[in-house]
Amino acid sequence: xxxxxxxxxxxxxxxxxxxxxxxxxxxxxxxxxxxxxxxxxxxxxxxxxxxxxxxxxxxxxxxxxxxxxxxxxxxxxxxxxxxxxxxxxxxxxxxxxxxxxxxxxxxxxxxxxxxxxxxxxxxxxxxxxxxxxxxxxxxxxxxxxxxxxxxxxxxxxxxxxxxxxxxxxxxxxxxxxxxxxxxxxxxxxxxx
Numbered sequence: 595x596x597x598x599x600x601x602x603x604x605x606x607x608x609x610x611x612x613x614x615x616x617x618x619x620x621x622x623x624x625x626x627x628x629x630x631x632x633x634x635x636x637x638x639x640x641x642x643x644x645x646x647x648x649x650x651x652x653x654x655x656x657x658x659x660x661x662x663x664x665x666x667x668x669x670x671x672x673x674x675x676x677x678x679x680x681x682x683x684x685x686x687x688x689x690x691x692x693x694x695x696x697x698x699x700x701x702x703x704x705x706x707x708x709x710x711x712x713x714x715x716x717x718x719x720x721x722x723x724x725x726x727x728x729x730x731x732x733x734x735x736x737x738x739x740x741x742x743x744x745x746x747x748x749x750x751x752x753x754x755x756x757x758x759x760x761x762x763x764x765x766x767x768x769x770x771x772x773x774x775x776x777x778x779x780x781x782x783x784x785x786x
Contacts, residue, residue: 612653615646625654651699651742658697661738665691668730670698670738698739700732 615622624637639647663670664683671683673692683690702711713731720726732741 609652609656610646610649612650612657615650615653618646618650621647621650625650629654629658648742651740655697655699655740660694660696662692663695663738665693669734670695672738698736700736700739700741702732702741702743706732 612622621639621641624639628634628637639651641647661670662673664673664679667680667683667690669680669683671679673690676684676687679687709731711731711733713729713734716727716729719729
């Protein structure tokens with residue numbers, strides 16, 4: 595089953611400088627530690643409105659180095675880590691191009707459904723083309739980047755997603771069997 599790339603997330607607005615955030619030393623240290631070692635598992639940020647929670651996350655993403663990804667891969671597979679390739683990258687192993695891009699910040703919207711978060715069948719593609727296709731979810735868009743939820747009401751879906759990312763990684767394949775997934779690898783979770 596072919597994978598459809600997620601909607602591109604480009605950002606042309608200016609970002610407040612990370613170094614200019616004052617009075618949030620614990621927040622900044624937590625974000626920096628998680629950026630250096632994503633195995634920490636993410637950062638849960640809580641605070642009053644206007645305390646630079648989202649600003650700090652976006653500012654951190656702006657100073658992180660660009661990453662190498664497989665060109666056109668919906669999961670931003672890491673070219674030098676073939677063990678974690680998605681199905682499409684495995685099929686084109688050896689013929690793929692590598693590109694550099696900024697680390698993405700993907701916002702988990704208030705009304706995000708489970709299939710929007712984890713991915714699901716792209717029904718529009720199936721009706722148009724007569725073939726099944728998987729539409730990667732927000733976790734695919736955030737792979738090797740930052741996924742954040744800015745509303746505390748999302749905690750139910752956030753906590754289930756957090757526990758899902760710690761489980762053995764599987765996702766559906768075109769023949770109905772499951773295989774190890776590259777989606778959660780390197781995923782950093784910020785919930786300001």
